[in-house]
Amino acid sequence: MRETVTASELDLALVNALQLRPRASWSQLAPLLGVTAGTLARRWERLTGAGLAWVYASPGREFARNRCSAFVLLRCRPEDRSRLARQLCALTEAVTIELTGPGSADLLLDVLTPDLGSLSRFLTEKLHRVPGVVSVSCLFTTSMYVEGSRWRLRSLAPAQLTALGSSRAAGEPVGTLALDAVDRALLGELVRDGRLGLAELAERTDTSPATVRRRLRRLTDSSVLTFRCDIAAALAGHPVPVSLLGHAPARDIGTVHRTLAALPECRLVAAVTGPANIFATLWVHDLGDVQRRETALCARLPTLTVTDRIVGLHTVKRMGHLLDEEGRRTGVQPISPW
Template identity: 75%
Template sequence: MLLRCRPGSRARIAERLCAFEEAATIELTGPGSADLLLDVLAPDLPALTRFLTNRLEPLPGLVSVDCLFATSLSVEGSRWRLRSLAPTQLTALRATAAGSPEPTHTLEPDAVDRALLDALVGDGRLGLAALADHAGTSPATVRRRLRRLADSGVLTFRCDMAPVLAGRPVPVSFLARAPARDTATIHRTLAALPECRVVASVTGRANIFATLWLHDLADIQRRETALGARLPTLTVTDRIVGLHTVKRMGHLLDEDGRRVGLRAIRPW
């Protein structure tokens, strides 16, 4: 969602949004088409409608909301890699993950699953014994449940870091248009970029949304020029520069992108 705010109200609105369990990521952006970039997770359209009408739109100081619905997602944070491992390390990692199947069905989490998910949102490093205590079950049951949740695609793990530690302190999100016949090729090209964090097909005037972590502001023009040469049917319609991510997947961040707290998300 792209949010416009009245002057002087953006920080207050961002603080209010942090408390909402539907608001996964909140980013203050540079002057332009949006003042806040908001990632919202909801189990279905009725839940999203309730969030919009009952929680988001009544916020004082909010001027407008532009919703972009993701219709497909090629890359997101759990699939992003720093690309710092040696070839031998990558080979060992792939061998370990070789037995993990691709998601083949939709799983509806039950009460035990939801308890495990809630615990892992707060601390993804919790061990089996701690998770068993939280969910009121046994470590063996936790192991089976986590495998089932991961195999179904409900649960995924990611390791995040402050952008400055990755050497890419400037996040920029591109909105772009392209013919539908070319979107698969464009997604693959963008996903192959080491700085690419998100690639999605979206609804609205633009049909592609991509977020890159870049070295500096000058990289924005260089990257757009290079993409234009490789993808001639891609037309960039907007560039949204992130100034400060205040919340990422439920974790509150300081101005350097380091974790300082938690406002848990609950999209299930």
């Protein structure tokens, strides 16, 4: 049985700092948080060992512009849900898998692939052949406005946020970046652990620290990857994930997306294909908050019609990281969408 770890205020501040600067050194963060670098290193080892927080590489803005993503809604028999979720975890294209409440889907998948052909093969050759799948609906993402790396714990004081600043802005994506074997080896290591140092990455990829530094700068500047610090549900106050499908006239799409993105509880906002043209995921306090948030949103956005609400019961996989029922990380099924 895994040791029960209670997060302190320092732990929460550390996680918030790493959400802003995922690869910052302990010596850089120590003055901001008022402790020694050694203390931060021990705290982080304790948090990661308990599966409460972790840093990893995920696709950056370049992916949304030049590659393919989709939200897939699966229906299955009730007795097959848990088995099916575990089986789907082995599919690298399904980067996030969520067991959902009764409604339009039994499982919600976030799918990332290098191109439309790969996405088509995943849907027709892999997914439909999995025993227990009754039906599949696919919402293709046409634009990604907000994704999970933007969500913040909000544990730092304003003065700390000012002192910390934000990560250096990535360059504007200009096209699909050609990746070679070294790039892919680096990505393979960083999706497991985004805080690996240059020397260790060099050893694991059979290259030099200087080469690793150049390659990482190239990958981040071109927005091929971004680093994110994720957390278990306990550290976030046990939020309830709810995904809203909605429709708004084309002329109002920009306003809707900006309004949703400004909400502190917003994890994701995307434009999608189908009868609904908006997909958004919020982390709300409780089930009652779902109705309150929807009512407030529709009052502010009179042309927005919410067509479906998908409540998450258990996220079994998030961006390749396997989670238990408490949302703690238990393992990694590395993703490779590039």
